[in-house]
Amino acid sequence: MHTNPKFPALELKNLSFSWPGQAPLLQIPQLTLQQGQHLFVYGPSGSGKTTLLNLLCGIYPNQQGEIWVNGVQASALTARKRDALRASAIGVVFQQLNLIPYLTVLQNVLLISAFGGPKADVGQRAGELLNRLGLPEAFWQKKATELSVGQQQRVAIARALLNKPALLIADEPTSALDHKHRDAFMQLMLTEAGHDGTTVIFVSHDPTLKRHFHLQLDMEQLAQGVQPC
Numbered sequence: 001m002h003t004n005p006k007f008p009a010l011e012l013k014n015l016s017f018s019w020p021g022q023a024p025l026l027q028i029p030q031l032t033l034q035q036g037q038h039l040f041v042y043g044p045s046g047s048g049k050t051t052l053l054n055l056l057c058g059i060y061p062n063q064q065g066e067i068w069v070n071g072v073q074a075s076a077l078t079a080r081k082r083d084a085l086r087a088s089a090i091g092v093v094f095q096q097l098n099l100i101p102y103l104t105v106l107q108n109v110l111l112i113s114a115f116g117g118p119k120a121d122v123g124q125r126a127g128e129l130l131n132r133l134g135l136p137e138a139f140w141q142k143k144a145t146e147l148s149v150g151q152q153q154r155v156a157i158a159r160a161l162l163n164k165p166a167l168l169i170a171d172e173p174t175s176a177l178d179h180k181h182r183d184a185f186m187q188l189m190l191t192e193a194g195h196d197g198t199t200v201i202f203v204s205h206d207p208t209l210k211r212h213f214h215l216q217l218d219m220e221q222l223a224q225g226v227q228p229c
């Protein structure tokens, strides 16, 4: 795994972000997430959750303050190096899932290994992950579009965890599910992340999901520098 046990999985220091011509959207004095911790972040629509996650995973360049991932100051890296860090140390599951429709289930999961992570036994790990997530071999050659939304979400989780990332970042991947499937999905995702000690930060506007997490904060608490505990 790409974790370094000496460092927190995620650390933010005086982070601030504004969209052009707008008041600051995010101002986070300090946030520290230790390795293996699972944090739920609640915020209403428009409070900046997606913007925050895009900053954390290096898709948006940082404007002010510092973002540390697994002991590396991500906010000091070039865009190319942030991409490399994301590929090796961060798994991402967004609302849109971003599966490639014309690729099979297995190809979608394995795609991520082309960008980073250990190459050995990657096929075996993909199979193990898919099996544990309730997608046995009969599904592996199906196109992503032939699956239900719930099945596609499990493929997206397998892809995000393939490289055993230090940090899993999830942006409401459950929004299309009913309550029963949502709960089952949350359990699966967190159990799988727990297998490898992956740290999780999960954002949602649905406060009922917080019961799945041992740590919870809302966007206002983040802005006040409240630490997860």
Ligand SMILES: Nc1ncnc2c1ncn2[C@@H]1O[C@H](COP(=O)(O)OP(=O)(O)OP(=O)(O)O)[C@@H](O)[C@H]1O
Binding pocket: 019, 020, 025, 043, 044, 045, 046, 047, 048, 049, 050, 051, 052, 205
């Ligand atoms: N590319 C952009 N350019 C300018 N403003 C943006 C951009 N993306 C988001 N915003 C603004 O930033 C604010 C926060 O948006 P963001 O998507 O981060 O919120 P959110 O909490 O994830 O909302 P939701 O729960 O609805 O997904 C909104 O006011 C939005 O209009």
